[in-house]
Amino acid sequence: MATPKALQQPASLRLASASFLAFWCLIAAFPIFWIAVMSFKSPVDAFSANPLNVVFGPTTRADGKGLSIIDIVIGLVVLIAAVRLAFTQLPKWVGRLSPPGMAIIGWLVGAAAYAIAFLIVFFGILPVFLGGLNAVTGPLGAPVLGLTTEHYYAVWIENGFWRNFQNSLIVTAGVVTISLTVGTLAGYGLARSGSNLAFWILIIALIFRALPHSVLVAGYLPVFINSAEILRPILGENAPTLYGQPLAVIAVLVAINQPFTIWMLRSFFQNIPNELDEAARVDGCTHFQAFRWVIMPVMWPGVITTGLFSFLLAYNDLLVTSLLLDAQNQTMVPAIAGYFNRETTTTDQVEAVAAAVSITAPLFLLVMIFQRQIVSGLTAGAVKG
Amino acid sequence: MKFRTLAWFVGPSVFMMLLFIAFPLASVFLQSFQITQPIVETVEVETCTPGFLGQTCVTETKTTPVLDENGNPTTTTEWVGLLSYARVLQLEQVGAAIASGTWSSILAIDFWKALRFTLTFTLVTLPLVIGLGLAIALAVNNAARSIRGQIIFVSLLPFIITPVIGALSIRWLFYGDGIVTAMLEGMFSTDISVAANGWAIEMLMMFYRVWHVAPFAFVIFYAGLQTVNQDTLESAIIDGASRFERLRFVVVPHLMPLIIFIALIHLMDAYRAFEEVIGFSSQAHRITLQWLTYDLLEPDDAGNRAISRASASAMLTMIGIVILLIPLLRRTWRDHKGSAH
Numbered sequence: 001m002a003t004p005k006a007l008q009q010p011a012s013l014r015l016a017s018a019s020f021l022a023f024w025c026l027i028a029a030f031p032i033f034w035i036a037v038m039s040f041k042s043p044v045d046a047f048s049a050n051p052l053n054v055v056f057g058p059t060t061r062a063d064g065k066g067l068s069i070i071d072i073v074i075g076l077v078v079l080i081a082a083v084r085l086a087f088t089q090l091p092k093w094v095g096r097l098s099p100p101g102m103a104i105i106g107w108l109v110g111a112a113a114y115a116i117a118f119l120i121v122f123f124g125i126l127p128v129f130l131g132g133l134n135a136v137t138g139p140l141g142a143p144v145l146g147l148t149t150e151h152y153y154a155v156w157i158e159n160g161f162w163r164n165f166q167n168s169l170i171v172t173a174g175v176v177t178i179s180l181t182v183g184t185l186a187g188y189g190l191a192r193s194g195s196n197l198a199f200w201i202l203i204i205a206l207i208f209r210a211l212p213h214s215v216l217v218a219g220y221l222p223v224f225i226n227s228a229e230i231l232r233p234i235l236g237e238n239a240p241t242l243y244g245q246p247l248a249v250i251a252v253l254v255a256i257n258q259p260f261t262i263w264m265l266r267s268f269f270q271n272i273p274n275e276l277d278e279a280a281r282v283d284g285c286t287h288f289q290a291f292r293w294v295i296m297p298v299m300w301p302g303v304i305t306t307g308l309f310s311f312l313l314a315y316n317d318l319l320v321t322s323l324l325l326d327a328q329n330q331t332m333v334p335a336i337a338g339y340f341n342r343e344t345t346t347t348d349q350v351e352a353v354a355a356a357v358s359i360t361a362p363l364f365l366l367v368m369i370f371q372r373q374i375v376s377g378l379t380a381g382a383v384k385g
Numbered sequence: 386m387k388f389r390t391l392a393w394f395v396g397p398s399v400f401m402m403l404l405f406i407a408f409p410l411a412s413v414f415l416q417s418f419q420i421t422q423p424i425v426e427t428v429e430v431e432t433c434t435p436g437f438l439g440q441t442c443v444t445e446t447k448t449t450p451v452l453d454e455n456g457n458p459t460t461t462t463e464w465v466g467l468l469s470y471a472r473v474l475q476l477e478q479v480g481a482a483i484a485s486g487t488w489s490s491i492l493a494i495d496f497w498k499a500l501r502f503t504l505t506f507t508l509v510t511l512p513l514v515i516g517l518g519l520a521i522a523l524a525v526n527n528a529a530r531s532i533r534g535q536i537i538f539v540s541l542l543p544f545i546i547t548p549v550i551g552a553l554s555i556r557w558l559f560y561g562d563g564i565v566t567a568m569l570e571g572m573f574s575t576d577i578s579v580a581a582n583g584w585a586i587e588m589l590m591m592f593y594r595v596w597h598v599a600p601f602a603f604v605i606f607y608a609g610l611q612t613v614n615q616d617t618l619e620s621a622i623i624d625g626a627s628r629f630e631r632l633r634f635v636v637v638p639h640l641m642p643l644i645i646f647i648a649l650i651h652l653m654d655a656y657r658a659f660e661e662v663i664g665f666s667s668q669a670h671r672i673t674l675q676w677l678t679y680d681l682l683e684p685d686d687a688g689n690r691a692i693s694r695a696s697a698s699a700m701l702t703m704i705g706i707v708i709l710l711i712p713l714l715r716r717t718w719r720d721h722k723g724s725a726h
Contacts, residue, residue, distance in 0.1 A: 013628070014527070021524040024517075025539045027596065031554035032542055034564075038557065049567035182397045189394025197388070201395060203714065208406045210706050212657035214678035215699040219409025221682055222416070222692055255405030258398055287390045316547040319659055319675070323682055333547055337663055353557065356550045367541050371534070374541060378601060379608040 032360065039354040040147045043346035046353065057146020065150075066143025071130050078126060082118055090114055123149075151347075151354035161335065161355060167246060168315065168331040174250035175314035176307050179257045183310075184303060186258075187265025188291050192277065202266070205259035213256060213319050224248060224324060244326040252324065253314050260313075261306055264377065268302030269295070305377035308370055315363070332359050417469055417696035421462045425449065469697035496698065499677045500705075506591060506673070507655040513595045514651055515644055518602025523632075525603070526610050537604070544600035552664025555593050583670035590661040590671065598654070602647045609643045610636070652709050657702075674702045 009017075037054060038046040042065075045057040053059075060066060067075070090110060098106020155161045190198045223230065224242040231240070242248040272295060280290035315333075322334035336355045367374065425448045433442040475494045482490045491497050525536055543551060558565045559579045570577050579585045613636055621631050637644075662668055662676040672680075681695035 009527070009628075017524045017527045020520065021528055021536060024521055024524070025536060028543050028600070029539050031551070031558060031596075032546060035550075035554045035557060047562065049562040049564065051564045051568075054564065182401060186395040186398035189391050193391045195388070195391065198391065198395075201399065203718075205402065207707075207710065207714075208402060210653045210710055211406070211410070212675045212678070212699070212702050212706065214657075214659070214675045214682070214695075215413055215703055216406060216409045218416070218678060218682060218692065218695045218699045219411075219413040220405075221690065222421075223409075223412070251401070252405055255401045258402050258406075262398055288393070291394075312545065318547075318549050318663065319679060323679070333549060336553075337549060352553075356553055359547055360550055363545050363547065364542070367538060367545050371538055371541065374545070375537065375604055375608075378604045 032364075035353050035360075036357050039151055039350065039357045040149065041350070042146070042148060043350045045146060046350045047346055056144075060146030060148050061143050062146075063148075065146065065148040067145045067147050068134050068137075068143050070133055070137060071143075072145065074130060074133075075122075075126070078122065082122075086114060151351050152358065155351050155355045155358065159351070161332070161358065164330055164332045164335040165358075167325075167329055168333075170246050171250055171253070171321070171331055172311055172314040174247070175253045175257065176310045178250065179254045179261050179310045180303060180307050182254065183258065183261035183265050183306065184296070184299070185291075186262045188269050188295065190262060191266045191269035192274070202263065205262055209259040209263070216252075216256065217320060217323050220252060220324065243324065244329055246325070246329055249321060249324050252320055253317060256320070257310055257313050261310060264306050264309065265302060268299065268306070271302075272298060301373070301376070304370075305373040308366070308373055309377055311366075312363075413696045413699055416693055417700050418464055418466060419462050420465045420469065420693045465693075469693040470701070472694055473697045473701065495672065495677055496674075496701070499672045499674045502587070502671045503656060503658065503673045506587075506594070506658060507652060510591050510594045510598070510655055511648060511651055513591075514598045514602050515647060517595060517599040518647065519606050519640070521599065521603040522606035522610055525607055537607075540600045540603055542600075543596050544598070546597075548597065548660035549664045551597055552590075552593050552661055555589060555596070556665050559589060580666075586665055586667045586670050590658075590665055590667065593661060593664070594655060594658065598651060602651075605643050605647060606640060609640045613639050649710075653706065656706060656709060674698070674705070678702060 034054075040060075041054060041057045042060040042063060044059040045053050048054050057066070094106050094110040098110070156165075190202060221243075227240065227242040276294055276298075277287075277290045280294040281287070285293065317331075318333045318337060321331045322337060325331065325334065332355075336352060336359060427446050427448050429444055429446050431442055431444045433440040435441075473496050475496070478494060479491050479497070482488065492501055521540065525533055525540075528536060546554075557563055560566075561580070563579075566577050566579055577585075579589065617635050618631060621635050626634065657675045658673045659675040659679065662671070662673055668676070668680070678695050678699045681691040681698060684690050
């Protein structure tokens with residue numbers, strides 16, 4: 001459809017709009033891109049005042065750590081091939097191999113297997129192969145771009161960041177599963193009931209959504225620290241101290257997340273026509289059976305979207321996890337806050353940068369895969385608001 | 386749906402919210418009127434050291450905590466009324482400052498300092514977020530269809546990133562000899578130290594918040610722009626409305642409910658700003674209300690947590706949120722009443 005002439009914009013306006021957009025994209029992406037670059041350089045380069053030094057890393061290169069032209073070309077080819085494969089072949093494999101009805105588990109296993117295979121090829125096999133190639137190709141094999149992965153090695157292996165990663169995994173997986181289970185039930189009930197009670201539950205949930213989390217944590221802390229004594233009369237000698245328990249944090253984050261979850265799921269459920277339930281009820285289903293066998297199968301997009309936002313909340317949380325977990329059980333985000341508080345040498349600082357990039361990488365992948373769901377989730381909340 | 390069925394569906398969720406939100410809220414409310422502290426007794430201790438021609442003995446009084454049979458310090462909880470609130474608000478010092486006309490000394494008190502910053506922060510970032518979000522949405526709506534997906538992807542990054550990490554990534558560009566600071570220093574040939582200047586940090590924190598929230602506003606406005614009535618736009622053109630007038634009188638009124646929605650969400654979220662203080666390590670210069678509570682809850686050097694003062698500061702923070710929310714609640718109530726008739 002051609003634009004009517006009256007609606008066509010003058011070139012100056014189009015230019016201004018395009019350059020504004022380019023400027024915004026630069027501002028949006030630059031800080032993230034920059035920490036990613038910094039994390040691969042030796043401290044002198046990473047904190048150099050000259051941006052060119054940060055990008056090309058002369059000191060890192062002088063230490064003999066760098067990429068040659070061959071490394072860059074072959075690395076890029078492998079990377080692009082891997083991404084293409086993930087988008088074209090992976091869905092087919094998952095579809096063929098996973099048993100019917102288990103598509104979600106199939107996807108999780110498939111994605112994990114693919115990620116592991118990629119890591120082995122990219123960081124295990126490729127460097128050995130390229131090392132041999134660089135040695136025989138002369139000038140093309142000489143390093144041109146300083147790059148080192150030593151900080152990642154220090155963070156993940158030497159400082160035991162994988163333990164924080166494991167804790168983050170436990171907490172986020174727990175929060176997403178429980179809050180979706182509890183939230184879909186409540187969201188469905190609230191969407192299908194027009195009673196005053198349902199309205200008041202939603203309003204109170206909205207007020208709870210606005211509460212600063214520190215208010216709630218001030219309520220938990222004394223109870224959690226002394227929980228062994230409080231619970232002893234009920235549970236006997238095995239009464240646990242809830243402070244420092246990932247399970248307690250999961251429960252807390254699920255509850256904090258509940259108001260948002262039920263509002264969002266309710267708006268998704270309202271988009272599903274009521275006639276669907278009624279038909280199922282006429283055929284003799286109870287409310288619960290109608291929910292389980294008729295509504296849930298068409299609700300997956302909404303559930304996935306809400307799950308993404310639960311994931312973000314649990315993954316990004318700093319306040320609750322840093323106050324309710326002790327040092328052994330810390331998740332990644334409070335752990336990094338500890339990192340840069342104790343930073344003394346520039347090496348520590350670059351390790352903090354590497355840890356920050358490690359935390360961001362999964363989120364980056366998430367936006368890449370689920371961009372459409374994130375956008376639909378944001379707008380669903382607003383339109384029904 | 387019958388009440389019983391509804392109860393089965395919403396039961397687990399309501400139970401969790403009662404146990405982990407309503408109950409802590411009530412207990413914080415009670416705690417803010419109580420003080421729990423270990424019982425201490427003063428004992429006279431005589432310590433003697435062998436010296437020349439006899440012992441040198443010193444008698445001193447020490448305060449030691451009373452221990453129960455298990456060796457734990459016993460604690461007592463007493464009702465102290467509004468004492469914790471008074472300790473947080475420090476009204477006497479405020480009164481003295483007003484009487485002597487030295488307004489700036491009020492801002493030396495933590496609570497008032499935090500309140501001042503939190504309110505400025507919230508109110509200054511609000512129009513910036515809405516303006517920037519709207520501008521990006523209009524620009525993306527103007528861009529070629531083929532590149533919109535990539536632009537939305539890039540725009541979502543600041544929104545999705547962990548808040549502390551986002552703040553850190555901007556901090557590393559500015560603090561010390563960060564490249565942006567170095568560039569500014571080169572341009573103006575002066576020496577800039579961002580980390581030592583309260584106002585510079587305040588600007589950076591606001592910049593970070595706008596950077597972080599504008600994508601959210603953008604996505605919502607962008608969705609709203611897809612549903613603008615084209616007929617109204619065309620009749621506006623026929624009526625001779627200029628481009629700006631069309632934006633002002635057709636597009637913005639259409640987006641108004643969304644603007645209000647974003648304003649409310651932003652008010653709630655910016656008022657409880659916390660990660661900025663951690664990410665920019667600004668506690669020496671700028672603190673927020675939520676950070677104040679957090680700081681009181683953290684164990685101090687002796688391992689004590691100031692629970693009662695934290696509760697009082699938490700309740701005061703909450704009063705602010707309630708004031709912010711009243712307009713929204715009234716509107717929702719009117720809508721509910723309207724839909725019932």
